[in-house]
Amino acid sequence: MRVINFNAGPAGLPLPALERARDELLEFQGSGMSIMEHSHRGKEYDAVHEEAIALLTKLLAIPDTHQVLFLQGGASQQFAQIPMNFLTPETSADFLMTGVWSEKAFDEAKYYGKPRIAATTVNADKRYTRVPRQDELKVDPRAAYVHMTSNNTIYGTQWHTFPDVGAVPLVADMSSDLLWKPIDVSQFALIYAGAQKNVGPSGIVIVVVAKEFMARGRQDIPKIFRYSTYAENNSLYNTPPTFAIYLCRNVLSWIQDVGGLKQLEAWNRQKGDLLYAAIDRHPEFYRGPVEKDSRSYMNVVFRLPTEALDEAFVAESKKAGMVGLKGHRSAGGIRVSLYNAVTVDNVRALVSFMDEFVRTRG
């Protein structure tokens, strides 16, 4: 029996996407082999590749000014690959610091150019409990780009209004909230996302890049690291992670089937609102550190009065068929990840458990 999976990533995937993969794992569409055994240059795989791009383009309403690319190496490789492409030792990029992942992106940029902090909400405990306000941003108009993390999995914060950075290209790590709702892609020069939260398995990175921005990329770096190489070859310069892309196709197809991003947003808001309401009903017991305006709809973090209660919460919820609730090793406490495969009913089950837990243990 499948459990209720609140994992932070790799995360649960929609059952229909997995069932489809299982049913044709040995034989893809009567071709006599698995999709992962097909050549990446054959017509069977090509149709899947094109469908994944077309579905993503449609769901996100990606304009002609932008292109979808499939890369590898996780968002962590993008932390280095973006400055490798767009910085020189003499140029700078501005970073909006909102947590562990922005810090890592900042650190990798140092090897290629001059990263600069344009805003940070780090507090005296070296933690982050909110994202910056617009009036806190000090963007350098000469920056090659501004880098932001749209959702912070560890601290449970999320940008609800994207920052206005003027004419400077905006680059966003959306690993943990791409596809949670419709967005205006045209605001961004480059969006990247490790797929393993809302889109598919680990091992594949979705990039949506403005062609105009991509054209500024350095040509004096290895071919395999240039975004333009992926663009010119429709992400088939070398063998892509075909099965991972196939699974993303299955997930994207499921998103379309259930009604697209507006429907997902409605469910995701319902899920987050139910859970935050449970926290707010028992503010002395479930202590959410995040300021309300910055609360994430993807990762909800809170602590119980003691670490022993945190542990009991995780252990007892597991007995009730719910897994993945332990906070990140660097943050502790409880973390509930509410990615697209988590249903409203899953959250109702958790909320009932939480109400009961506070009644018996509070």
Added chain:
Amino acid sequence: MRVINFNAGPAGLPLPALERARDELLEFQGSGMSIMEHSHRGKEYDAVHEEAIALLTKLLAIPDTHQVLFLQGGASQQFAQIPMNFLTPETSADFLMTGVWSEKAFDEAKYYGKPRIAATTVNADKRYTRVPRQDELKVDPRAAYVHMTSNNTIYGTQWHTFPDVGAVPLVADMSSDLLWKPIDVSQFALIYAGAQKNVGPSGIVIVVVAKEFMARGRQDIPKIFRYSTYAENNSLYNTPPTFAIYLCRNVLSWIQDVGGLKQLEAWNRQKGDLLYAAIDRHPEFYRGPVEKDSRSYMNVVFRLPTEALDEAFVAESKKAGMVGLKGHRSAGGIRVSLYNAVTVDNVRALVSFMDEFVRTRG
């Protein structure tokens, strides 16, 4: 019904490895979720990760001096990542040029140091029909490393005795023949292989690196690109491609079950010998360009007297349930890939078809 799959990569996988994946795709070992939905830091995935490393270590008899790493980006990324780690603008690496992939590796190295050709078998047609002899190597003892491609998928050549490069570290791209037979890992400073031929699906690169060599790696490059980062974190610095590693585990487990690399070598030699015997029976009809000493046991290439016959061969073999026989787009003709999942009986079927084809069309 599954076909006989001679694809060059992504290639056919052993049926038991795929069946295992199918059977537990929705629920891994009673855990209530797919292995791809598990956290990469959880005990269920960790056991798979460790088992994959342990199986590879045992099958290849990897000594304690070396470490297994899992990377992403394909062998093509390694073409750049190796010189990024081990070259500076002032240092050089020696390349043994045996085909398209060595050329690509050479080209990417230019961005980090001074690649130098220590041997090449390129001919007047800019093709390669053999690998270099030992007496043709001109290795610079000051080279940071020597790079070779152990098997050349496009030209159908293979090194049957690894070169002696003295005290210079030997780096080998074994993407298309790792695990075809036992090898002496201690001869190599670094072995890398995209998994999608003999080991698993695309999207995962196996690296076996000498710890001593790795320690010479540059520390002034981004963390995500350093081999030492992968080594220090047991390939879990960031989220690895968990499902791809799981599939490799299934394939490695199958290799162990059928008798290990000695058994695979026996089968692979039988397969290659059967096929080359068929070619040599009809040398006017099946024209193999490769010199006998350099013939590959993984990719067998030949041409028929006309392109029309090449096409008829591909079309009719497909009707007979055999796919993947078309040569690489840059080479033309026929290519038969005989990776580990191809059985001796599969090759017997092909050989019967070839004998019959020459009888009716020769």
